């Protein structure tokens with residue numbers, strides 16, 4: 001059985017430390033896909049949850065630019081939680097993984113670098129449908 005979760009990966013970004021402040025960069029070859037879109041989630045009310053979907057083809061790379069939040073990942077077999085709380089460490093999420101974002105700290109900003117432009121047809125937003133898709137594609 002194909003296990004998409006094996007490709008979930010934390011990736012360290014270069015951190016250029018300076019008395020004037022630190023600088024991190026995401027560029028070609030740091031993440032394993034061509035960047036087609038960048039978006040960010042911010043002004044997140046306390047107790048709010050985001051995500052709650054998987055993607056058929058799209059890969060994403062998430063960075064907590066500010067503050068912290070939990071990313072709950074499910075590959076159809078098991079679930080794990082990764083805490084993002086450093087602007088120089090990002091989380092690579094391959095296609096076929098259900099993700100939920102919770103426990104946002106005050107002032108949290110979630111940067112998302114994506115391998116595709118926005119396409120609603122690429123989303124699976126229903127968990128039961130996601131589980132069914134894993135049963136049919138992972139044989």
Ligand code: TYD
Nearest residue numbers: 037038039041049050051052053117118119
């Ligand atoms: P949604 O996927 O529900 O956000 P999240 O997974 O972070 O909770 O997207 C929220 C809304 O924004 C939805 O109406 C689709 C729209 N949207 C775009 O128009 N373009 C984009 O690139 C993204 C990510 C979302």
